Amino acid sequence: MSPDPQLERLFSQLAQVELPAADKWIRPPVSKRRWQPDWSIALAVLAGLLILVVVMGTQQELRQRAAAPSPSSGTQRQILLYPSGPGENDAWLTMLVPDGWSVSSGPEPVSGRGGGTRAVQISNRPVDSFSTGGAFPQQLDWARLPLDTVVVEVRDICGGLMCMGPAGESAFPLRWADAAPLSVGSPAPAGFEARTLAFRFFLENHVVVAYVGRDASASDFAQVDRVVAGLAPLNLPATGLLHGKWLGVGPFSALPVDEPVFGNLPSPPTTGTGYYVIRHGSGTVAHPMTYQTALGVFCNLAWDSAAATLSCPGRPERWDRFGRGVEGTTRDLDQFTTLTKNGDVYVNFRTVNGGKVELPGP
């Protein structure tokens, strides 16, 4: 849309500016806070203490994991990666770090050179000793790094506008041979070769970025292939909450064909308290169980197996099994995003898509 590449590049970088934590996106109304000041203060203090304990525990655990070699991994140790999104406390990927290499884990915003949020940074030199820009501590001062340095980072790519990445879920192990020269944002630092490899996991795009100094040893250079090949998803639970927004609903093969399966959401999100998912051909469709009428009233959908329609008690609207309006309404039901991964079905109940129902292909 922008008329010249410079403007497009500038706004593309703006699209990667760090967001506030999701729990700060909405501020409780002042009137509500004044109703119960004692409870609010007490809850805030308790929540603060809880967060402090969790953060300290997590940091300690990460430090221990980073410091302790895995007994079964021989010359490599295993670390866990955590997604950077708010409310997501589950580790989602594991990574092997060569012996003698250092690790800086935990989400950190990065600026320039593609931007994004960095989940981990590992290097053949001590990461903590790296010189960083004074104004932006997360950004390495490449000019002061020895040219035998190798740095590998895993980052999230922007989650909104102008994001690019693989079209489908990536297969693991990743192949570093598929990496491309770094071209987003700015060229590689002087004296370094920078390459990137994008991958897609649970419909979100991530990227591995490796910087290899021109004096790096052949063995350190070769470690990059091993590090990337060692990047792998953790075992995913087939059911239950995952990453704060996905709900595992079990094996695809266990879902009845063309028959809605209802379930409760783990914590009432903004879209009601329940969902239903229906298997269709080789895909699935999921909808909130709650429907909002034209008058703004909410009702819970029920399945009429005889008529093979969904409806609210006492309401004239009817939808077919896939949420398409068939009687009394021209509106289709809102949709949740679904994903079938390793044979299990997951529903993203944090994102609601309006408009026409889209059925998966055969």
Place this chain on the structure above:
Amino acid sequence: VGISPERWEALYRQAFPAVYRAVLAVTLDRDIALDALQDAFVEGLRRPPAVDRNLVGWLYRVAVRKARRSQGRAGSVRLRAIPAEDGRLGAALDALEVGRLLDLLTERQRVVIVAHYFLGLTQHEIAEQLGIKRGTVGATITQSLSRMRREAGNVS
């Protein structure tokens, strides 16, 4: 007939990342951008938009208006000097260069350029949200681009 609170919150959360960054580009102040969007959310709860069409434009307009009010009596959103203590944000926006380019523009030009090229709103939508004529939007974009291109050579 408006949007239910639950629906409104869901739509707000969807639009937040893009609109927050847009308001940040206009104000260059994280606190003001966040406060303005929080206020816009509350206003949406009290007086929900009649339809959920172009909610990004609605949120952007209301948040910019809130930011303008919170930024002083002058009645216009002024690009603030980046606080020295917020070095990370300063360096980030400095690296983006967008701050320096937008600094060349008037308030209205900034608001329109960000709405059009970052949020992807059409000229018609911008005119509708800002209460100005579509021709004015087009002319504002043309003038802004011309000015930015003239000065772009001075921005590394």
